[in-house]
Amino acid sequence: MPAGIRVTVSFPRPPVCPIAVLSERANTTITNVSTSIAADGAPVTEFLIDADAVPDDYDRDPVFTYTDRHLYRVRHDAEAACPCVCLGAHDTPVNRYRARDGELQIVFHGREFDTVQAIVGELRAEFADIDIQRLVRAPTGTAAQDTAFVDRxxxxxxxxxxxxxxxxxxxxxxxxxxxxxxxxxxxxxxxxxxxxxxxxxxxxxxxxxxxxxxx
The missing domain is CATH 1.10.10 (Arc Repressor Mutant, subunit A)
Known part of the structure; x- marks a missing residue:
């Protein structure tokens, strides 16, 4: 059984990501994000943001409002060269989002290293300034191991x-x-x-x- 690899990558101010763009406009961090793929292949993403941080001219209405946070839903262009579309093409969901000051950080899991290489290669082709921040390989065998790749x-x-x-x-x-x-x-x-x-x-x-x- 392949051990699998967890990958953390960041994208400085990707213009195709509405969450990253909003995080910069709102001067806030957005971490509570979930996404799914519609029937036509387009990613649909929901995210929570502090109500006080939303710019007055933000042109979307919240799907739901909590006491101090708004839940928004955005639909991506299925043809857009955005990270979640690339991952979806490899049947690989985004495990975690973090958008802060316009920079997007995502975490995803690859079953095999070849899969990770293919995904990273496509992301590099679209985002020249992508930063591979962390690779963590899952333990293998019966030994208690937890391997982390340190980026010097x-x-x-x-x-x-x-x-x-x-x-x-x-x-x-x-x-x-x-x-x-x-x-x-x-x-x-x-x-x-x-x-x-x-x-x-x-x-x-x-x-x-x-x-x-x-x-």
């Missing part, structure tokens, strides 16, 4: 340098092999700058390992 490319050159220097010097061991002051001196930076870069690098990598937003 999200670190700046300085953050990687500081993290590597600290690790090689035994900074994370007990007792420590070097002090922050000594390592900062070696790198020619202030101790506060050393600590800032180190914490930023740890936060980003732990975000991958723990599958949270480490930015």
């Amino acid at each position: 490319g999200q670190l700046t050159d300085r953050q990687l340098e500081v993290l590597t220097t600290a690790y090689e010097a035994g900074y994370f061991e007990r007792p420590r092999g070097a002090t922050a002051q000594a390592l900062a001196d070696d790198l020619g930076i202030a101790p506060s700058t050393f600590t800032e870069h180190l914490l930023a690098a740890q936060r980003k990598l732990l975000g991958d390992a723990l599958e949270t937003d480490g930015t």
Whole structure:
């Protein structure tokens, strides 16, 4: 049985996504999203947004209104090159949406790596600036495993340098092999700058390992 892969990708301000566009206009984060595919192949999406955040000139009426939130429903063009249409063509639903300040992040699952490659290839063809943020392979066999792919490319050159220097010097061991002051001196930076870069690098990598937003 294939283990399967969970994929997290982001799209900076995709103009074809009405949810991402609204998140930027409303200056808010939209995470409560569900979608289905209509008979003609067009995705139909419902999402919740804080009522106070909806722009006055938003030209859609809510399907349902809660105490402080509106539920909207949007229908996508079946021919549009949007992420959910691409995934639907591979019989792969979107598992999670997150739209914030115009950027769309989605999570989906692929049964096999070849399927993931095909989907990512099509998404790259339509969205040149797509960012593959995280790949997580499901456990296989009887061993208790939970494999996460850590993206070192999200670190700046300085953050990687500081993290590597600290690790090689035994900074994370007990007792420590070097002090922050000594390592900062070696790198020619202030101790506060050393600590800032180190914490930023740890936060980003732990975000991958723990599958949270480490930015």
